[in-house]
Amino acid sequence: MTSINALRLLIRNTSYDRSLMEAAMIRIMLILLAVIGTTLMGVGVTAVLAANLPGWKPIALAALAGGVLSLPIAWAIARRITAASA
Template identity: 50%
Template sequence: MRFFIIILAIHALVMTVLMGVGITGVLAAGMVGARPILIAAAAGFVLALPVTWIVTRQILAKTAKG
C-alpha cells in the first residue's frame, strides 16, 4: 500500500514536469496547434510511468537500508 501511495505522489510530480517540458518544446518549435500540444502532453504522461517506477524503487531501496 505504501508503494502505491508513493507512486501516485511521485507520478504527479514527474508527469507535470515531463508534460511541461514537452509542451514548452513544442511551442518553442513554433507548433502552436492543439494536436502537437496534446501529443506532447500525452507523451509526457506515458514517459512519466517508467520514470516514476524507477525513481520510486530507488527511493524505497535507499530508505530501507537506512
C-alpha cells in the same frame, strides 16, 4: 512441530512486510507521478510551443508523451526509494 509453525509464521510475516512495502511504493509513486508527470508534460508543451508547430495536435501529443514517460520514471524512482529505506 513447533519449528514448522515458526517457519510458517516467518513466511507469513515476510509476505506481509512485502505487501506493506509494495503499498508504500505505490503511494510514493503516485506522489512522484504528480510532480514528474506535470514537469514532463510542461517541458513537452513548451518545446512544441517554442518550435512554433501549428495546431492543437502537437501540443496534445507532447502532453500525452510526457504523461506516458512519467509512469516508468516515477515507478523506478519509487522502487529505489523503498529499497533504500528497507
